[in-house]
Amino acid sequence: MSDLTKLTLKAAVDGLKARDFSSEEITRAFLANIETANPRLNAYVLPTADKALDMARAADARLAKGEGGPLEGAPLGVKDLFCTDGVQTTAGSNMLKGFVPPYESTVTANLWRDGAVMLGKLNMDEFAMGSSNETSAFGPVVNPWKSGVSNADLTPGGSSGGSASAVAGDLCLAATASDTGGSIRQPAAFTGTVGVKPTYGRASRFGMVAFASSLDQAGPITKTVEDAAILLRSMCSFDPKDSTSLDVETPDWSQSLGKSVKGLRIGIPNEYVVDGMPAEQMELWEKGQAWLREAGAEIVEISLPHTKYALPAYYIIAPAEASSNLARYDGMRFGHRAAEAKSLTDLYETSRAEGFGKEVQRRLTIGAYVLSAGFYDAYYVRALKVRRRIAEDFDKVWDRVDAILTPSTPSAAFAIGDRQIDPVTMYLNDVFTVTANLAGLPGISVPAGLDKAGLPLGLQVIGKALDEATVFQVAGALEDAAGFVARPEKWW
Amino acid sequence: MAVDVATVRRVAHLARIKTPEERLEPLAQELNGILAWIEQLNEVDVEGVEPMTSNVHQPLRLRDDVVTDGNKVADVLSNAPKSADGFFVVPKVVE
Numbered sequence: 157m158s159d160l161t162k163l164t165l166k167a168a169v170d171g172l173k174a175r176d177f178s179s180e181e182i183t184r185a186f187l188a189n190i191e192t193a194n195p196r197l198n199a200y201v202l203p204t205a206d207k208a209l210d211m212a213r214a215a216d217a218r219l220a221k222g223e224g225g226p227l228e229g230a231p232l233g234v235k236d237l238f239c240t241d242g243v244q245t246t247a248g249s250n251m252l253k254g255f256v257p258p259y260e261s262t263v264t265a266n267l268w269r270d271g272a273v274m275l276g277k278l279n280m281d282e283f284a285m286g287s288s289n290e291t292s293a294f295g296p297v298v299n300p301w302k303s304g305v306s307n308a309d310l311t312p313g314g315s316s317g318g319s320a321s322a323v324a325g326d327l328c329l330a331a332t333a334s335d336t337g338g339s340i341r342q343p344a345a346f347t348g349t350v351g352v353k354p355t356y357g358r359a360s361r362f363g364m365v366a367f368a369s370s371l372d373q374a375g376p377i378t379k380t381v382e383d384a385a386i387l388l389r390s391m392c393s394f395d396p397k398d399s400t401s402l403d404v405e406t407p408d409w410s411q412s413l414g415k416s417v418k419g420l421r422i423g424i425p426n427e428y429v430v431d432g433m434p435a436e437q438m439e440l441w442e443k444g445q446a447w448l449r450e451a452g453a454e455i456v457e458i459s460l461p462h463t464k465y466a467l468p469a470y471y472i473i474a475p476a477e478a479s480s481n482l483a484r485y486d487g488m489r490f491g492h493r494a495a496e497a498k499s500l501t502d503l504y505e506t507s508r509a510e511g512f513g514k515e516v517q518r519r520l521t522i523g524a525y526v527l528s529a530g531f532y533d534a535y536y537v538r539a540l541k542v543r544r545r546i547a548e549d550f551d552k553v554w555d556r557v558d559a560i561l562t563p564s565t566p567s568a569a570f571a572i573g574d575r576q577i578d579p580v581t582m583y584l585n586d587v588f589t590v591t592a593n594l595a596g597l598p599g600i601s602v603p604a605g606l607d608k609a610g611l612p613l614g615l616q617v618i619g620k621a622l623d624e625a626t627v628f629q630v631a632g633a634l635e636d637a638a639g640f641v642a643r644p645e646k647w648w
Numbered sequence: 649m650a651v652d653v654a655t656v657r658r659v660a661h662l663a664r665i666k667t668p669e670e671r672l673e674p675l676a677q678e679l680n681g682i683l684a685w686i687e688q689l690n691e692v693d694v695e696g697v698e699p700m701t702s703n704v705h706q707p708l709r710l711r712d713d714v715v716t717d718g719n720k721v722a723d724v725l726s727n728a729p730k731s732a733d734g735f736f737v738v739p740k741v742v743e
Contacts, residue, residue, distance in 0.1 A: 258723035356703040370702055396711065400704045468686045479663060486664070488738050490727035500741050505666035517665050518678060524663040525651070525679065535686070540699035542692050547700060579678060580685050596703025621705075 160185045161326040165230060165383035168329050172219060172229040179212040179219065179229030179273060182329075186231045186275055190327050196648035199322040201236050201294045202244055203276035211273040218271065227390055228271030233328035235319050236277040237284060238264045238374075239363040243274075247365040248282040248292040248315075251491045251511030261363025262395045263332060263374045270390045275328050279318030282513045283482065284339055284367045287585035289317030290572060291515040299347055299569050300325035300644035304610040308571040313343030313585070319377045320347040324644060330378040330387050334364060336371045337470055338565075338589025341601035344377050345564035345614030348603040348642060350384045350631070351377045353589075355621045356596035357402035359388075360395035368477035369400075371470075371593045381602060381631045385409035388624070404622060412625045413632040418452030420630065423557035427463035430587055433566045436607045441563050444604060444615045447637035448561065448630065456557050460549040465542050466591045467583060472526050472539035473594075478516075479523025485511060518579065547595040554620050559630045562588050564601040564614030588616060598624045600631045604638040612642065651679045 160182040163171065171177055187205050194200050208231060215229035239245045239257035246252040260268075268274075281291040288311040289297040299312040299321060312321040316333035320343035323331050333340040335353035344351025352375045359374040366372065376387035389409060395401040424445060429438070445455050487493035487507030494510055497503035512520070526535035553560075566587055575582045592599040598621070601614040615634055619627035651659075656676045660667040667675065721734050730737040 255727050258720070258726050396709070399708055400702070402704070402706070403709075462692065465689055465692055468689050471682060471686060472689075483664075487729060489724075489736055490729075493729035497739065500739055501664070502666070503739055504664045505661070508664055509666035512665065517663075517667075518675070520663045520665060521656070521659055521675065522679060522682060525655075525659045528659065528662060537699050538689055538692075538694060540701060541694035541697040542689050544697050544700035545692060545694065547703075579682060621703075 161189050163329065164379050165329045165386055166380070169227060169230050173224070175219065179215040180209065182229070183208050183212040183231045183273055183275070186328060190275065193325055193327055193648045197298045197300060197321050197325055197327070198295055199279055199297050199318045199325065199327055200233070200276045201246065201248070201279045201318070204243060204274055207243065208273050208275050215271050215273060225270035226386065227267060229273060230271070230329050231273040231275045232267060233275050233278045233319060233322045233331040234264055235280055235316055235331065235333050237280060237334050237365045238332060239365070240264055240274070240277065243277065245277065245365065246293070247284070248280040248294060249511065249513070249516070250293045251485050253293070253492070255490055257363070259363060262360035262393065262397060263364065263391045266390050266393055267332070272390070278322055278331060281315035281317065282516050283365065283478070284315040284334060284336055285478070285515050285519055286314040287338070287342060287582050288572070288575065289314040290576065291513055293513060296572050297321045298572070300648070301347060301569060301611055302644070302647060306571070310569040311346065311572050313346035313569065315339040316343045316377060320344055320349055320351070323347070323349045323377050323379060325648070330376055330383050332374060332391065333377045334372060334374050335593065336367050336474060337593050338586035340375045340377060341589045341599055341614070341616060342565050342585055344601040345603070345612065346569040348612030348640065348644070349377050349379060350381050350600065350602055351375065352384045352388055352600045353592060353598065354388060354392060354624055355598045357400050358392045358406070360393060360398040360401050362395055362397040366481040368474040369481060370477060371474060381628060381635045382410055382413055384600065385413060385628050407625060409624055409628045412628040415629050416452060417448060417630055417633045420453045420559065420626070421456050421557045422448050422453050422630065423456050423458040423553055423560040425458050425460045425463065425560060425562060427460050428562040428588055430566050430584070433563070434607065437563050437566065437613055440605045440613050440615065441561070444561055444634060448633060451633050451637065458553045458557060458560070460553070460591070462542065462545045462549050463591060466546050466594055467587055469539040469542040469546065470590045470594060471522070471583060472535050473543060475519040475523035476527050476536050477523070479520045479527060482520055543594050546591055550595050550597060559626050560618040561630070562616045562618065564588060564616040568607045568609070568611035568613055592618050597621055598627050600627050602631045602634045602638070603640045604634060605640065606642055651676050651683065
């Protein structure tokens with residue numbers, strides 16, 4: 157039998173349903189890949205082999221009776237941000253090492269309801285704060301892709317670097333991920349995979365370790381646009397346990413694929429060009445426009461004038477929300493508690509200094525600063541006003557366009573260690589993705605080409621709130637036209 | 649609005665993160681780098697703009713005021729660094 161681990165999620169689910177192979181077989185194949193690859197790629201922080209095989213056998217029993225959900229028997233990876241009942245969940249932090257949730261996140265509960273099999277928990281930047289997976293307490297994830305001009309280990313991006321690396325390296329059929337400023341779409345772009353952040357409120361945040369609650373959304377990283385449509389549908393649901401969950405129907409987005417984009421109006425924002433962006437990324441963006449034009453779409457030049465202010469506003473809002481969310485880690489009820497302290501305050505401060513890594517400490521300090529007396533209006537309130545300006549930019553163009561096409565990232569994957577000199581340089585990775593978080597809009601990154609060094613580059617489609625259908629339709633057309641079939645050469 | 653060492657010390661305390669003296673100066677420099685970049689928000693005309701705290705265009709749902717969960721002492725304590733007799737054990741708060 158051909159290599160089961162190279163299948164798409166769609167092909168695997170169909171094959172399982174047709175009983176061409178069993179869930180146990182494909183699960184064992186992935187577990188073998190993980191065993192070989194993980195010492196090099198570091199994508200999983202916790203493989204759960206026994207649990208995976210138990211779940212696979214249960215799925216096989218259901219499939220044998222002709223039963224089973226839409227993901228029955230499909231082995232998936234889970235970002236270590238989703239609480240999994242009885243399975244350690246750390247969010248990539250020493251603060252939560254040894255934390256075993258006594259409950260399941262709604263997103264993962266939905267996957268198990270639909271028959272999926274959990275292969276393990278995936279590495280990530282600590283508390284999802286990072287763009288290169290280098291802030292993880294478990295060490296950086298390595299990108300399966302190598303540049304043609306250097307043998308250096310490359311970052312898979314972040315914060316969902318483990319998810320992206322595992323999908324690109326055939327260590328799972330698909331993976332869950334989360335996106336606060338670009339943490340699904342940037343790693344997808346860096347690894348030649350597809351990543352979707354749905355409309356804010358589509359996927360429940362219950363049981364997702366919180367970073368910045370007004371921005372956090374779960375979504376999938378997959379090999380194809382169709383796989384993303386399938387997995388996202390399972391992940392999304394209305395959830396009374398999340399006060400911001402939207403009480404709306406979850407459509408079958410795979411129905412949008414293959415639909416012609418003829419007549420669709422695609423916006424090209426003038427402002428999505430940044431200094432130092434490689435010519436290849438610009439060329440790919442132009443190619444994307446040409447593909448959609450050839451497929452019958454109308455290309456419309458638009459302006460989103462507040463784009464350049466999105467990242468600075470984000471670096472006030474996200475740290476402010478984080479400083480509030482992460483106040484719960486005080487070493488009292490769960491999480492790391494320092495062994496010795498002189499007073500209660502000293503115990504809080506020492507526990508947090510020991511438990512949090514450098515980038516998390518930096519962001520919590522910024523957050524406390526912008527919320528502190530005397531600075532609250534100048535920084536925090538101003539950022540919230542700018543946020544509205546950014547959202548209004550989008551509102552103003554939706555009567556002229558149906559979706560927006562942009563590059564996913566300003567560059568291809570970079571070497572581990574390359575951007576650590578200056579935090580702001582690292583933050584610029586999210587320049588094209590963060591606007592969709594601030595405005596709550598759906599966005600997808602689709603692999604669309606390779607740069608001169610042979611590394612994947614992505615294009616992003618942003619849509620109207622709750623209009624993932626058009627986003628998938630356009631993404632499908634881009635995928636068809638790009639014909640992106642390149643895979644990383646196995647070196648691990 | 650440059651941040652000095654005294655401010656960093658105060659803010660680190662607000663954030664309840666113990667920061668060694670030798671780390672304060674480098675942290676001040678990092679924060680100043682980030683804040684200098686953030687300063688560009690002052691260019692935006694935000695006159696009369698309502699602060700945007702949420703993306704959700706629906707009023708917050710209310711639920712019936714009834715108990716729907718509970719009686720999970722063992723679950724609640726299962727990750728406690730220290731517990732005894734169904735309680736969290738914490739250091740002495742009042743001297």
